[in-house]
Amino acid sequence: MLREFEKIVDTNSNGIDAAELKAVAARLRERQFIFKESRALGRTYDILVSQQDYFEDLFAAFGDEFFVDNHFGYCGIIPKANRPGLNQLETIFLLILAKMHDMECRKARSENGRSQPSEAILLDEYCLATGREKPKPRDTKSALDRLRKAGVIELGKVNELSEMQEITILPSIMRVVSANYLTTLSAFTDSPASDDDQDEDESETEAEDSQ
Missing domain, CATH: 1.10.10 (Arc Repressor Mutant, subunit A)
Known part of the structure; x- marks a missing residue:
């Protein structure tokens, strides 16, 4: 996973640097779902989709499942580990x-x-x-x-x-x-x-x- 991270940064794929890659992961973890049509999060969505393999491995390490729904244009994570629930x-x-x-x-x-x-x-x-x-x-x-x-x-x-x-x-x-x-x-x-x-x-x- 670290090797893949370095590869993405070194090749400067789509102009992504280390800070942005970390910010994208943190943003998804905070929101759980990111939609393609969101103006403010359009680039975040594009990065998540373009680097799907990396984010699948990254979130799997936290016990979460990362997915991309191309039909409805959104992606997200499904937690497998316990998190604070709803009342x-x-x-x-x-x-x-x-x-x-x-x-x-x-x-x-x-x-x-x-x-x-x-x-x-x-x-x-x-x-x-x-x-x-x-x-x-x-x-x-x-x-x-x-x-x-x-x-x-x-x-x-x-x-x-x-x-x-x-x-x-x-x-x-x-x-x-x-x-x-x-x-x-x-x-x-x-x-x-x-x-x-x-x-x-x-x-x-x-x-x-x-x-």
């Missing part, structure tokens, strides 16, 4: 969004692997799947922002009717959920709320009582 709400949202994306694709309502279902449906599906009330707006916003940072959705402008940001589901979402995601969704929605959620609700109730 319960984020996980349920992820699985519901995967379900929504799959349904949109089956109805030929996707473009370049991306779908844009109504963001309000997400909360309706959450209530239907869990039997719980809709999450607080701040919790919904926080969970969606976490998924945005994970590279599986994009968030747009706020819809005045739903008071939520418009959601674009990216093809990368199907890379991070298993094929039996519906079974996983059922398991998560059947489980009780986490202790952290309960503690938060209790603390808010106590704060209201003290006012």
